[in-house]
Amino acid sequence: MAVPAAIDKVKIIVVGDSGVGKTSLVQRICLNEASTNPGWTIGCSVEVKLHEYKVGTPVEKTFFVELWDVGGSTSHQNSRSIFYNPVHGMILVHDLTNRKSHQNLGKWLAEVLNRDTYIEPNGYNYDPEQFAGTQIPILVVGTKADLAQTLRESSFSRSSVAEESGADEINLDCHQIKCLAPGSTNAVNLSRFFDKVIERRYYSREVLSGHSTPTQERRRFLKNNHID
Numbered sequence: 001m002a003v004p005a006a007i008d009k010v011k012i013i014v015v016g017d018s019g020v021g022k023t024s025l026v027q028r029i030c031l032n033e034a035s036t037n038p039g040w041t042i043g044c045s046v047e048v049k050l051h052e053y054k055v056g057t058p059v060e061k062t063f064f065v066e067l068w069d070v071g072g073s074t075s076h077q078n079s080r081s082i083f084y085n086p087v088h089g090m091i092l093v094h095d096l097t098n099r100k101s102h103q104n105l106g107k108w109l110a111e112v113l114n115r116d117t118y119i120e121p122n123g124y125n126y127d128p129e130q131f132a133g134t135q136i137p138i139l140v141v142g143t144k145a146d147l148a149q150t151l152r153e154s155s156f157s158r159s160s161v162a163e164e165s166g167a168d169e170i171n172l173d174c175h176q177i178k179c180l181a182p183g184s185t186n187a188v189n190l191s192r193f194f195d196k197v198i199e200r201r202y203y204s205r206e207v208l209s210g211h212s213t214p215t216q217e218r219r220r221f222l223k224n225n226h227i228d
């Protein structure tokens, strides 16, 4: 089999409150393991996964998917934005047993989408209307499904931020080897999300007619949503 000279890649940012399971999730996706004690993420760590775009179709192609696991502590809020450019996709992670972590997803979304605008610390204005139908594909992941089931805390209903941003959503237990087993609903949804990110980055009409900067992207987004 011919090995491609260069493999195109996409960059996906993984954000969410500290302790929700971002590192565990990234390790599960990229290494199919999740240590029970992943350690504190300082700054940012990146794992890479080879993904078959549109597998089984004539346009099938291999891509690198980079998952940027960004430390969630508030003390790093000012420096985090350097990791947000460029961003082709976003995974918003919350802990199903921690309601607050779910409520904070809007803040994370705003922080990444406002990456080229200076915003006062803690001054994120999450306006669901503004972010409805954002151009960047988003996946909302609820972790600790194992604990949520025993605690009976999880509603497992579609989360509001997923609804408002048009995001896909999966819930899982990062410690469970089978949680992303090939062919499972979670694995199919994750793969579909990666396809969407690649499609938007490499195959959308705007991209084929020339690259757009984050500022242009944001302007177009605001225009599409009739916000001046």
Ligand SMILES: Nc1nc2c(ncn2[C@@H]2O[C@H](COP(=O)(O)OP(=O)(O)O)[C@@H](O)[C@H]2O)c(=O)[nH]1
Binding pocket: 016, 017, 018, 019, 020, 021, 022, 023, 024, 025, 035, 036, 037, 038, 039, 040, 041, 072, 143, 144, 145, 146, 147, 172, 173, 174, 175
């Ligand atoms: N029971 C359970 N524990 C989890 C799950 N995901 C993560 N954890 C644990 O939650 C803690 C924080 O996880 P970590 O990946 O470091 O979170 P991060 O700060 O968002 O990167 C660790 O002790 C993990 O082992 C899960 O799905 N189920």
Ligand SMILES: [Mg+2]
Binding pocket: 022, 023, 024, 038, 039, 040, 041, 069, 071
């Ligand atoms: Mg971490």
